[in-house]
Amino acid sequence: MNKRAVYFRRGWKAFGALATGVLFLMVVRVNSLSPGTANCIDCFYHVAVARQGPAVFTAKTFPAASASLWATTFSDKELLFHWLLYGGGEVFNVLGGDAYSPPFHALSLLITGITLALFVLTAYRLGVRKQLFSVAALLVLFPTFTHRFLMLRPHVLSTGLMLLAAVACDYALRKEQYWPLLLAGFCYAWGYSNPHFILIPAIAFGIGWWARKGSRVWLPAFFGGAGVLTGFIMHPQFPNTFIVWKVQCVDVILNRIAGVGVIGTPSELGAPPLMTLLQNAVLPLLLFFNLLILLLLMKKYGAARLPPSLTGLNIISLIFTGGWFVSVRCIEYAAPFTILAFFVSLRYVAALWKWRAGLTARRLRLFMVEIAVFFFITAFAAGKIYIISAQEYRPASGFAAWLESRQESKEQIIANLIWSDFPFLYYAAPDYYYLSALDPMFTYAVNPGPVSHLESLLQQRKIPCPQEVSRLTGARLFFVSWRYPELQKKLKCSGYKVVYQGADGMAFSI
Structure with a gap:
């Protein structure tokens, strides 16, 4: 089979994985929301500003919040997100739909589709061969992730931006071409309120490549940060971008440390309850498996010869899975990076287990299939109940x-x-x-x-x-x-x- 045919076949497999994931999300979303309702609160604000258009979300003031800093010093922290909602909504309305009315299925599937496409791209670039299985695992094994992934909120796009940053880091260190990190940083500055998150994959992949690249591993963090800075400066609401970022990302933390209370603080910023931890118990189990494989690889080949991308994925997974026990929000990043680390780890399992226990590859594959089927059945049963019973919200x-x-x-x-x-x-x-x-x-x-x-x-x-x-x-x-x-x-x-x-x-x- 020639190279062109191979790429064509891989492309169709990736598209099939993406289409299957989007279809699954559409079925779950349509069956879990009543007409005129939404599954989160913030989406009503995001759709409202998108419906009003660029005249509102690119302005430097936001008079509707009269007592807020926004009234006189506004910077849209999710400008890229609102541009996508506005563009997608206008196209859908031209086609005869009503994108701006709850439950916002079209807009939600647009954002989840983009993020899922970035997940498939990341899986492909990092060598995951079974992309359909990786998408299925991501959407089925973690009920809380799937529930939050179905929300029409900027954190869904942020998950995709961090995946994009991970691909950019791996490409930059492999090819020593750093322009993708400038682009990823720029997109993060326009797409989410915490663009400094790009430093997490930059540092994680830098550690993975340390033995091969030496001090050059810090270049991804530099270029990613430069991309964020460029995005802030080229933002239509500059210099408000820096003021709003400081309040959102510095003052909030300092005030919480100082004990300044806020009425109605979202429960998603706190630790998940025991039942939620049990519903997503596969997450720490997969992390344990991934770290075990990494340790066995280290023992067999030495730390200097560890696969760089696998090391980077595991570091990100460890950070956010650990954070998951402190804040519900962390599962938004823990789930995709843990799944990617798991499927990349599977490439090394057969050789490792034959080395450790003499198992044949056929027996090993059969065992892994049995484990996968067990996880899918149990997690889907728990996850479906959790997702469909989600709270519904209506506008005033x-x-x-x-x-x-x-x-x-x-x-x-x-x-x-x-x-x-x-x-x-x-x-x-x-x-x-x-x-x-x-x-x-x-x-x-x-x-x-x-x-x-x-x-x-x-x-x-x-x-x-x-x-x-x-x-x-x-x-x-x-x-x-x-x-x-x-x-x-x-x-x-x-x-x-x-x-x-x-x-x-x-x-x-x-």
Whole structure:
């Protein structure tokens, strides 16, 4: 078979793996969401800004978040993500669809398809021969990963960007051509709020190549960082990019260390509960297997002759799988890199086990198939239940209709006392002003005193009088979504007048 035919065959196999993965995700998503709902909160904000177009997400101010730093100093931390949503949504609408209405299937599959394509590309470039099996393992073995992968949020694209960075690092060190890292860093600067994450694969693969390249292994980190810096400078909202990054990635950490509390802190930033750990127990088991293979390779060949890409993959997997026990978010990176490390490790298993125990390759393959079937059946049974029972969210459409019917002034501030209610409100009524946007640290940056005092009172379940809340927020209309019935009840009992009550929440006025 000539080289062209080989590449053609490999290309079709990769496309088949990608198409199968996207089809699986589409079936699960369609069957797990009701019409008019979404499986996450933030997606309503992201779709809202994409629907309004570049005039909103490329502007240097974001007036809708009136008490936030965004009001005067805005930089879209996920600009590339919103460009993709905007472009994909406009194309889908031209074809007769309605991309901007929940449950946002078309937009979600666009982003997951791009990230899954980057996973298949990474698998191909790093020598994974069974790409279909690797895609199936990624989407089936880890219920929490699959659940989060189906969300229409920038972290899905960030997973793909880190995979792209890993491929770029391996290519750069193998070929000593570093321009792909500049491109990867630039994309990360435009695509996600934590572009410095590119340093993780850069350093991990650098360690893997240390014995072969010496001090040159630090060049990927340098060029990746240079790409991020270039992306920040060439960003349409420069120099706000640096200000927003500092608040998002430095001030947040410092305030958490200092113990500054934030009402409604997402549970995804905390450690997973025991049941979630058990549902994803395959993750640490695969990591253990991968590290065992790496240690056996080290014993047989020596540390200097370890496969560089396998070492890099295992370091990334170890970092994020360890982080998974501290923060749920880490599974977004732990799952794909652990799977890649596993399938790359399989290339060395037969030789190692014959060396260790004299097993034949045929017996070994049969054993691995049995193990794989067991993992797939058990994980799929647990994962399907977990994914389909996910929480559903709806926008504050009823409240928006009430505002229009009352002809409420669009100049007034509507105080979302819980900052995470902002996406529901902004999607349904984007022309109004609100108190806080997605991250409360951007509100702290401008009004640390009043907002901290208000949230401290709410966390202590002490409801201030309506006049004090109005003084602290500058608002006379307050909204609390259906997710906080206890707070709604306390506000009613504390003298707040209910002016709207619906399935999406309650509104109060003074």
